[in-house]
Amino acid sequence: MADGFAEGASRRDLLKTGALAGGLVLSFNLAGKAGAAAPAADAKLNAYVSLTPDNKVTIVSKNPEIGQGIKTSLPMIIAEEFDVDWAQVTTKQADGDPATYGRQFAGGSMATPLHWDELRRVGAAGRAMVVAAAAQTWNVPAAECTTASGVVHHKASGRKATYGSLAAKAATLPAPDLKSVPLKDPKDYKILGKFMPQVDSAALVSGKPLFGIDVVVPGMLYATFDKAPVFGAKVASADLAAAKAVKGVRQAFVVEGGTDLSGLVPGVAVVADSWWQARKGREKLNTQWAEHPTSKQSSAGYDAQALALSKAAPLRTERHDGDVAAALKGAAKTVEAAYSYPFIAHAALEPMNCTAAFKDGKLEIWAPTQNPEAGRQLVAKTLGIAPADITLHMTRCGGGFGRRLANDYMVQAAWIAREAKAPVKMLWTREDDLRYDYYRPAGYHFLSGGVDASGTVTAWHDHFVSLGNDGKFASSAGMSQTEFPSRFVPNYRYDLSLIPTGVPTGPLRAPGSNALSFVIQSFIDELAHAAGADPVTFRLKLLGGGGMMGTPGQNGYAADRMSGVVKLAAEKAGWGKTKLPKGTGMGIAFHFSHMGYFAEVVQATVAADGAVKVDKVWVAADVGRQIVNPAGGINQVQGSVLDGLSAALGQVITIENGAAVQSNFGDYPLLRMADAPPVEVHFLITDNPPTGLGEPALPPAPPALCNAIFAATGKRIRSLPINTEALKSV
Amino acid sequence: MAFKINVNGKSQSVDVEEGTPLLWALRDGLGILGPKFGCGVGQCGACTVHIDGQPVRSCALPIEAVGAAKVVTIEGIGATAIGKKVQAAWTELDVAQCGYCQPGQIMSATALLNATPKPADADIDAAMSGNICRCATYVRIRAAIKQASGQKVEA
Numbered sequence: 001m002a003d004g005f006a007e008g009a010s011r012r013d014l015l016k017t018g019a020l021a022g023g024l025v026l027s028f029n030l031a032g033k034a035g036a037a038a039p040a041a042d043a044k045l046n047a048y049v050s051l052t053p054d055n056k057v058t059i060v061s062k063n064p065e066i067g068q069g070i071k072t073s074l075p076m077i078i079a080e081e082f083d084v085d086w087a088q089v090t091t092k093q094a095d096g097d098p099a100t101y102g103r104q105f106a107g108g109s110m111a112t113p114l115h116w117d118e119l120r121r122v123g124a125a126g127r128a129m130v131v132a133a134a135a136q137t138w139n140v141p142a143a144e145c146t147t148a149s150g151v152v153h154h155k156a157s158g159r160k161a162t163y164g165s166l167a168a169k170a171a172t173l174p175a176p177d178l179k180s181v182p183l184k185d186p187k188d189y190k191i192l193g194k195f196m197p198q199v200d201s202a203a204l205v206s207g208k209p210l211f212g213i214d215v216v217v218p219g220m221l222y223a224t225f226d227k228a229p230v231f232g233a234k235v236a237s238a239d240l241a242a243a244k245a246v247k248g249v250r251q252a253f254v255v256e257g258g259t260d261l262s263g264l265v266p267g268v269a270v271v272a273d274s275w276w277q278a279r280k281g282r283e284k285l286n287t288q289w290a291e292h293p294t295s296k297q298s299s300a301g302y303d304a305q306a307l308a309l310s311k312a313a314p315l316r317t318e319r320h321d322g323d324v325a326a327a328l329k330g331a332a333k334t335v336e337a338a339y340s341y342p343f344i345a346h347a348a349l350e351p352m353n354c355t356a357a358f359k360d361g362k363l364e365i366w367a368p369t370q371n372p373e374a375g376r377q378l379v380a381k382t383l384g385i386a387p388a389d390i391t392l393h394m395t396r397c398g399g400g401f402g403r404r405l406a407n408d409y410m411v412q413a414a415w416i417a418r419e420a421k422a423p424v425k426m427l428w429t430r431e432d433d434l435r436y437d438y439y440r441p442a443g444y445h446f447l448s449g450g451v452d453a454s455g456t457v458t459a460w461h462d463h464f465v466s467l468g469n470d471g472k473f474a475s476s477a478g479m480s481q482t483e484f485p486s487r488f489v490p491n492y493r494y495d496l497s498l499i500p501t502g503v504p505t506g507p508l509r510a511p512g513s514n515a516l517s518f519v520i521q522s523f524i525d526e527l528a529h530a531a532g533a534d535p536v537t538f539r540l541k542l543l544g545g546g547g548m549m550g551t552p553g554q555n556g557y558a559a560d561r562m563s564g565v566v567k568l569a570a571e572k573a574g575w576g577k578t579k580l581p582k583g584t585g586m587g588i589a590f591h592f593s594h595m596g597y598f599a600e601v602v603q604a605t606v607a608a609d610g611a612v613k614v615d616k617v618w619v620a621a622d623v624g625r626q627i628v629n630p631a632g633g634i635n636q637v638q639g640s641v642l643d644g645l646s647a648a649l650g651q652v653i654t655i656e657n658g659a660a661v662q663s664n665f666g667d668y669p670l671l672r673m674a675d676a677p678p679v680e681v682h683f684l685i686t687d688n689p690p691t692g693l694g695e696p697a698l699p700p701a702p703p704a705l706c707n708a709i710f711a712a713t714g715k716r717i718r719s720l721p722i723n724t725e726a727l728k729s730v
Numbered sequence: 731m732a733f734k735i736n737v738n739g740k741s742q743s744v745d746v747e748e749g750t751p752l753l754w755a756l757r758d759g760l761g762i763l764g765p766k767f768g769c770g771v772g773q774c775g776a777c778t779v780h781i782d783g784q785p786v787r788s789c790a791l792p793i794e795a796v797g798a799a800k801v802v803t804i805e806g807i808g809a810t811a812i813g814k815k816v817q818a819a820w821t822e823l824d825v826a827q828c829g830y831c832q833p834g835q836i837m838s839a840t841a842l843l844n845a846t847p848k849p850a851d852a853d854i855d856a857a858m859s860g861n862i863c864r865c866a867t868y869v870r871i872r873a874a875i876k877q878a879s880g881q882k883v884e885a
Contacts, residue, residue, distance in 0.1 A: 067826075067827035069827070195824070196824075198824060198826060200829065201821045201824060201826065202821060204832055204833075205804075205832060205836060207763070207803065207833045208764075211766075211830060213763075214763040216761065222758065274746070274750075274758040274759070275757075348864060349768045349862065350828070351767065396828070396829070397828060400828075430768065430771075636827070639827055639865045639866045642866030642868065665769050665771075666771070666773055670862050672858075672861075672868075673858040674856070679869055
């Protein structure tokens with residue numbers, strides 16, 4: 001039952017390791033050591049690695065799998081240094097278990113930078129233990145032993161032994177010091193940097209149950225949860241009897257919920273023998289909702305407030321370098337422009353769902369979540385039970401994109417399961433999903449810029465009108481004081497005003513950056529054209545010839561790394577060298593986020609009726625010295641680029657009367673096959689620590705497209721999604 | 731009420747109300763979990779199955795409309811030569827990201843290759859545009875269809 005899937009149920013693996021030091025797993029308490037009957041068939045070297053006598057290796061993947069390929073790539077890092085063949089390895093999804101694995105989450109493209117060093121050392125430590133076991137067995141110095149493909153060799157005596165045969169002994173040995181354990185020379189890598197299809201590939205293509213929606217537990221019922229169109233509105237009335245009269249419906253009840261939009265929100269649960277019956281029951285509820293102040297808010301209202309605020313003094317000035325007013329006055333050319341972008345939804349293809357079983361005061365949860373521990377804590381707090389009484393299984397997620405960092409659906413399932421006194425799988429509809437999201441927030445930028453006679457940007461003024469309450473940014477509605485081109489323009493001013501909002505917002509793939517890049521890279525293009533300069537040359541000049549600006553990390557900016565990818569993208573695209581037909585243009589954009597440097601060229605064609613066709617995209621990326629798994633890495637880059645284009649071409653969530661208007665893929669279009677261009681990916685390998693690929697390829701795509709449209713038509717896109725009506729030439 | 735349907739070559743009885751979409755009869759009624767729920771209105775293709783060889787969105791097909799037709803799901807498609815080739819190409823090229831849409835993509839791709847053994851790009855566009863991939867693995871879906879049909883694959 002614990003496995004949660006109808007097929008292939010397996011026992012829950014109880015790990016005995018646990019101590020943590022600074023996020024690094026240093027404890028190698030061993031299953032066999034405690035004297036407990038560690039099955040002879042399964043020797044555990046540490047929290048991640050176990051072995052069987054027939055030399056099969058199981059490696060735990062600690063983080064949630066949302067399609068970023070982490071269930072494959074993190075074990076690859078361990079396997080490389082453990083020095084086994086990838087074919088020997090089976091990977092295993094960890095439960096939510098921070099005591100053993102430290103923080104487990106899928107967000108911020110952080111898994112590679114956080115684990116690159118740590119997990120190599122975990123693998124190397126396991127190898128050292130196996131080598132030590134061989135050395136003791138043969139009574140030879142460990143330093144004379146070598147390893148390859150899961151076999152230890154002692155050349156001088158011609159002896160060799162498989163890891164599997166040494167595992168039981170190795171598991172009784174002390175773990176070496178992780179900090180000093182020797183690591184491979186990257187030129188000897190046999191797994192890292194190789195094209196490794198996902199470990200779940202065969203299961204995925206044959207329809208095996210892997211996802212949250214596929215969880216089946218004995219005695220399980222199915223639930224729907226009816227929420228208010230206006231975010232957070234309470235239930236005024238619901239016809240529970242009518243819902244219960246529908247065949248198969250067992251229960252219908254009001255969940256009072258609270259006011260925290262990230263917690264348990266008010267709604268009505270319908271619980272039935274099948275999900276379709278629960279859905280039919282829900283249709284009979286005729287739920288009426290209490291009046292809620294957010295019903296006075298709308299996208300049109302935000303637009304009007306933004307315009308009014310842009311003409312008034314800002315709430316505050318976030319940064320002011322030099323003297324922008326004087327620089328604008330002295331500029332050879334100035335440009336003023338107003339940019340805006342809308343709310344958009346995550347629209348992960350697997351609708352939000354979660355399965356929960358409450359028994360004897362304890363909860364067992366099966367959740368497609370990006371953020372398991374936060375979910376456990378939310379459930380514990382809301383239901384009033386101890387976090388230790390919650391067992392949390394992480395299922396594969398049918399997409400995340402940041403949506404599953406929030407655990408609202410998890411606490412709903414837990415609450416409903418406890419009320420229903422039965423295991424419950426709660427599943428939202430697509431309409432539920434698009435109408436209750438933590439949206440990418442809308443935002444407005446009122447920009448002025450100046451260039452001097454030599455084509456140097458001398459002034460940049462952004463009055464950013466964002467969403468936020470009580471003087472604070474709404475979630476993911478912020479802009480850093482170090483956002484480009486801050487620090488690259490001598491006279492730079494960033495003013496801020498905020499519009500109060502009751503719409504839930506949150507991180508969506510490359511949060512902040514996914515919108516800011518559109519604004520900044522489009523406006524740079526405007527300045528380039530105003531200066532009469534080539535957009536690539538202009539950008540290289542703006543970046544300058546310098547190195548690291550600030551401290552390395554999220555806010556450090558290595559200008560030379562960015563120049564490197566700008567040049568590479570331009571070269572690969574044949575920038576300035578290709579004669580393009582009328583109506584076709586190339587645009588370039590670059591963006592730094594998640595410690596990755598990305599430049600992208602889009603070639604697009606605009607038809608007479610305004611229809612936009614993306615012909616091709618060239619990507620140049622610098623994420624350091626090692627691509628962990630090119631199979632997943634390239635896929636992430638291509639997907640991120642197309643994700644950005646998809647949003648720019650058609651996505652908008654409109655708020656009317658405090659509720660989202662769009663409800664399904666008919667009015668919230670996602671990119672489809674016929675509109676998906678080829679995306680050519682080039683990695684610029686530089687001697688820097690490896691960083692993540694789940695997000696940073698997205699931000700340059702929308703502005704590169706908009707700049708291509710300008711090159712093709714002379715029309716500047718300053719508001720997303722792209723309005724093709726305005727691009728008509730007939 | 732009980733409906734008799736033929737799924738993956740096996741006659742099965744499923745007890746659901748009239749009007750229940752085939753998708754939910756398969757998933758909750760028969761425990762056949764490969765076909766996925768994405769939109770419920772036939773717009774995303776995650777629920778695609780074959781009905782007498784034709785790709786159909788099972789979320790929008792009421793159970794009573796199935797009749798004696800042969801239903802094949804992702805669980806059964808590997809039993810056909812073309813289905814097997816498509817699955818192999820999907821794995822070799824590592825098409826999937828999250829993988830949630832891929833059962834539907836594979837069902838549509840197999841139907842395409844059954845009808846058009848060497849599809850051109852325009853054929854692929856037409857046959858595959860009913861299937862959304864939110865992760866946007868379209869570049870690899872196209873490549874995998876070409877590989878499965880023995881055509882040159884551009885990376």
